[in-house]
Amino acid sequence: MKEILYTLIFTAILLAGVYAYAVYATSKGLTEDENQNYIPDSWEKNFKWLFSGKVIIMFLLGLAIGYLLATV
Numbered sequence: 345m346k347e348i349l350y351t352l353i354f355t356a357i358l359l360a361g362v363y364a365y366a367v368y369a370t371s372k373g374l375t376e377d378e379n380q381n382y383i384p385d386s387w388e389k390n391f392k393w394l395f396s397g398k399v400i401i402m403f404l405l406g407l408a409i410g411y412l413l414a415t416v
């Protein structure tokens with residue numbers, strides 16, 4: 345069970361980093377963002393779901409981490 349908890353925490357940190365980098369890179373002009381939604385246009389083709397589902401993904405991760413922290 346601990347492995348799952350660590351994996352979820354790692355995933356949450358990684359995703360938070362990805363989201364933060366996307367905003368940083370687009371606002372600094374490091375990557376192309378023509379439609380100005382703070383998602384690098386090169387990522388939008390394949391990873392749009394990762395951003396449109398951001399709230400749900402982070403919510404579910406938080407829920408799962410909280411649940412595991414309470415039980416492990």
Ligand SMILES: [Ca+2]
Pocket residue numbers: 376377378379380381382383384385388
């Ligand atoms: Ca974009």
